[in-house]
Amino acid sequence: MTHELASAVGLPSPTPAEGPLAASNSSKGRGWWRDAVIYQVYVRSFADSDGDGIGDLRGTTQRLPYLAQLGIDAVWLTPFYASPQADGGYDVADYRTVDPLFGNLADADDLVRTAHELGMRVIVDIVPNHTSDQHPWFRAALAGPTSQSAGSARERYYFRPGKGPAGELPPNDWESVFGGPAWTRTADGEWYLHLFAPEQPDLNWDNREVHEEFESVLRFWLDLGVDGFRIDVAHGMIKAAGLPDIGHKEQARLIGAQKLPFFDQDGVHEIHRSWRRLLDSYPGDRIGVAEAWAPSPDRLALYVRPDELHQAFNFQFLRCPWDPAAMRAVIDESLAATASVGATTTWVLSNHDVVRHPTRYGGGRRGLRRARAAALLMLALPGSAYVYQGEELGLPEVTDLPDEVRQDPAFFRAAGQDGFRDGCRVPIPWAGQEPPYGFGPGSSWLPQPDSWRELSVEAQTGDPYSTLELYRSALELRRRLPGGPMRWLPGPEGLLALSRPGLVCTLNTTGSVIEIPLPGRLLLSTDGMEPSGDTARIPTDSCAWWAI
Ligand code: NOJ
Numbered sequence: 091m092t093h094e095l096a097s098a099v100g101l102p103s104p105t106p107a108e109g110p111l112a113a114s115n116s117s118k119g120r121g122w123w124r125d126a127v128i129y130q131v132y133v134r135s136f137a138d139s140d141g142d143g144i145g146d147l148r149g150t151t152q153r154l155p156y157l158a159q160l161g162i163d164a165v166w167l168t169p170f171y172a173s174p175q176a177d178g179g180y181d182v183a184d185y186r187t188v189d190p191l192f193g194n195l196a197d198a199d200d201l202v203r204t205a206h207e208l209g210m211r212v213i214v215d216i217v218p219n220h221t222s223d224q225h226p227w228f229r230a231a232l233a234g235p236t237s238q239s240a241g242s243a244r245e246r247y248y249f250r251p252g253k254g255p256a257g258e259l260p261p262n263d264w265e266s267v268f269g270g271p272a273w274t275r276t277a278d279g280e281w282y283l284h285l286f287a288p289e290q291p292d293l294n295w296d297n298r299e300v301h302e303e304f305e306s307v308l309r310f311w312l313d314l315g316v317d318g319f320r321i322d323v324a325h326g327m328i329k330a331a332g333l334p335d336i337g338h339k340e341q342a343r344l345i346g347a348q349k350l351p352f353f354d355q356d357g358v359h360e361i362h363r364s365w366r367r368l369l370d371s372y373p374g375d376r377i378g379v380a381e382a383w384a385p386s387p388d389r390l391a392l393y394v395r396p397d398e399l400h401q402a403f404n405f406q407f408l409r410c411p412w413d414p415a416a417m418r419a420v421i422d423e424s425l426a427a428t429a430s431v432g433a434t435t436t437w438v439l440s441n442h443d444v445v446r447h448p449t450r451y452g453g454g455r456r457g458l459r460r461a462r463a464a465a466l467l468m469l470a471l472p473g474s475a476y477v478y479q480g481e482e483l484g485l486p487e488v489t490d491l492p493d494e495v496r497q498d499p500a501f502f503r504a505a506g507q508d509g510f511r512d513g514c515r516v517p518i519p520w521a522g523q524e525p526p527y528g529f530g531p532g533s534s535w536l537p538q539p540d541s542w543r544e545l546s547v548e549a550q551t552g553d554p555y556s557t558l559e560l561y562r563s564a565l566e567l568r569r570r571l572p573g574g575p576m577r578w579l580p581g582p583e584g585l586l587a588l589s590r591p592g593l594v595c596t597l598n599t600t601g602s603v604i605e606i607p608l609p610g611r612l613l614l615s616t617d618g619m620e621p622s623g624d625t626a627r628i629p630t631d632s633c634a635w636w637a638i
Contacts, residue, residue: 123318123377123400123474124434125573126163127565128213130478132442133170133192134178135517138530145517146170147193149530151201153520154208156547160482161565164211166320166379168442170198171217174224176289177499178442178515180215180322181222185307195314202315211317213379218304218361219323220290228291236280246300247291248283248329249276257281262333264352265341269503272352283333285326285352287499295327295361308368318369318377318400321362324393325382328357346383346405354384362398377401379436387420387427394433401436401474408438412451412460414586414599418578421471425576428473435473439464440481446514449487456631458484462557462616463597463633469564470588470595470635472576477561480518483545484557487513488536495536512536521548555618563614567635581606585628594636598628610636 137149147170157165169179170192179189188194205212221228230243237249250261252275260273261281273281274288283292293300308319330351344350362378369376378399384390386406393402410420428435439447439461451460461484468475491512493501501510517535519542520528527538527546543549550556572591579587584600587609594609608626612619615634619627628634 121400122163122211122375125472126211126474127161127469127568128164128166128474128476129157129160129162130166130168130441130476132168132479132515134168134535135515135529136479137520138517138526138532138534141530141532142191143526143530143533143535144191145529146191147188147197147201151197151204154201154204154210158208158210160562161569162210162477164213164317165205166213166476167201167215169215169217169322173222174289175497176222177287178497180217181220181224181287181290182217183222183224183226185216186310199314206315212315213318213320213377214311214316215322216304216308216311216319217322218293218295219326220284220286220292223289223291231282231291232276236278244280244282246294246297248294248333249280250283250333252279252281263335263337263339264333265339266503267342267345268500269342283329285323287503289499292329293327295357301361301364305364305368308365312369312372312376316376317374318379319365320379320381321365321399322381324362324380324399324402325354325358325384326352327361328355330355346385346409348385349389354382354389359392359395359398362393366398379403387423388430390424391427391431391433394428395431396433400433403438403441403476404436405438407435407468408440408444408447412464412599414584414597417467417599418586425472435471436476437468437471437473438476438478439468440478440514441476442478442515443511444514446478446481446485446487448484449489453486457486458557459616459631462560463599463631465561466564466614466616466633466635467586467595467597469568470576470590470593470633472573472590478514482558482561483518483547483550485516485518485542485545488516488539489513490539491516491536497535519543519546521546560614560616564635567613579609589638592637594638595633596626596628596636597633598630601630603630604628608636610638613637 131150134145136145137153138145139148170188171182172184172187172189173179173182188198202212227246231247234243237244251257253259257279260271264272266272267286272285275281284290285292334351380393380399380402382393382402390402393399404424406420410416424435448457448461451457496512498511516538517529522528523543525538526534550558571593574591576588576590579589581587582604585604586597588595598604605625605627608624612621613635617629617632
């Protein structure tokens with residue numbers, strides 16, 4: 091929807107800007123992040139400038155005008171630091187260097203500056219739970235004396251002797267999130283902890299040097315001008331004292347469902363408080379975003395207390411099935427939990443670790459209908475929202491990748507089962523009739539399906555029924571709405587209806603049309619619905635916004 095169209099439907103213009111970033115701040119001094127829409131760029135799959143098949147920082151910078159036009163407030167960049175890429179860059183060997191795959195520091199600087207000029211903020215990923223096994227600290231730890239010697243370089247990690255007569259068993263029963271034991275034995279017989287891949291040894295946050303190093307790294311990027319950090323595994327940096335056994339297997343399934351001795355320990359909050367003080371010492375509103383898989387909305391809210399981080403992804407919402415009662419419950423619980431600490435909720439439907447939501451909602455036409463409807467619901471809720479690259483194009487999960495192209499370490503550690511994370515990381519289609527659909531001048535590191543020809547940015551631009559134009563319209567309208575609290579409206583079974591100042595949002599989750607009295611003037615709908623008379627017929631699996 092153009093500005094003209096937004097005014098045509100009777101919504102006010104945004105407050106005049108004081109500068110490019112003020113223009114994107116609809117919260118008027120309350121903190122830009124509170125209702126920001128933040129777009130996740132998975133750098134290696136966004137845009138490739140040099141033809142090596144891997145997306146990079148220059149490619150991202152070249153595409154920033156597209157994001158500005160989409161109407162987002164900020165960009166979150168996944169890790170682009172020097173890394174052997176054992177886990178898509180979440181294995182960092184040098185936190186202050188850009189990996190040559192993605193460019194160099196001048197490219198990072200240029201990206202941040204260009205984004206700011208276009209009125210968008212930039213958040214970068216920080217990976218503090220573990221380093222790469224190629225990080226100088228871990229190399230020194232392996233080369234140096236065992237953990238029993240005072241001052242050993244191993245104190246920065248978790249090195250322990252094994253159990254069993256010859257120390258041949260891991261120190262405890264913890265399992266890696268990616269499958270298999272969370273411990274690997276070194277040549278000299280000690281074991282080290284890695285909650286993820288063996289190439290990602292966990293840091294010991296009881297060590298003072300670890301704190302100092304990360305504060306210095308944060309300063310490095312803040313000095314370069316970034317507006318904040320998405321904190322990887324923000325719930326995992328502190329482990330329960332004594333590293334106690336859990337007592338049962340398949341622990342990955344318990345993540346986010348119950349407290350584990352390696353996740354959501356109370357001690358992590360001290361680290362987030364100290365980082366908040368650091369963020370606050372910089373000019374501008376610099377933010378911290380927790381990637382925390384907490385067992386309940388109340389536990390998650392602890393990460394966004396006033397002296398901690400600004401946002402925490404709401405994975406309960408992401409995991410919620412297509413069920414109106416469940417959706418309503420998760421929305422209510424999340425809003426109540428964050429309100430109890432004075433924060434707003436951070437909604438998210440997809441990211442680079444989960445199956446894309448059109449596929450989660452059933453795939454095919456129905457999955458896409460539901461995905462579009464869920465997006466409109468999400469963007470109507472109070473709080474902030476994250477959009478994962480390609481979701482604005484309605485991209486589905488790619489489920490038929492050949493094994494030889496897969497790179498997700500989880501795929502290899504879990505004996506080749508399907509359903510891992512490469513399928514949501516396929517490079518996005520920009521334009522043209524042939525792969526890589528404008529992703530770059532070469533090929534793409536994962537193959538794109540032929541059907542993506544019709545889903546490219548070029549193919550969808552200007553088509554009023556496309557998912558891309560739906561997102562553009564929703565973001566444009568959202569900026570113009572006054573914001574404010576929401577309340578549920580009564581309605582027939584299967585219909586979720588909520589109102590906020592100036593807006594009613596109706597979501598039909600059922601397999602049949604639902605008729606309701608006209609809630610207001612139609613602003614936008616996922617189904618091209620045309621109301622007539624005093625009645626609105628809300629199509630199956632669709633969502634509409636109404637001006638009131
Ligand atoms: C969460 C990241 O999003 C994921 O991609 C990564 O594998 C793990 N943390 C480990 O860093």
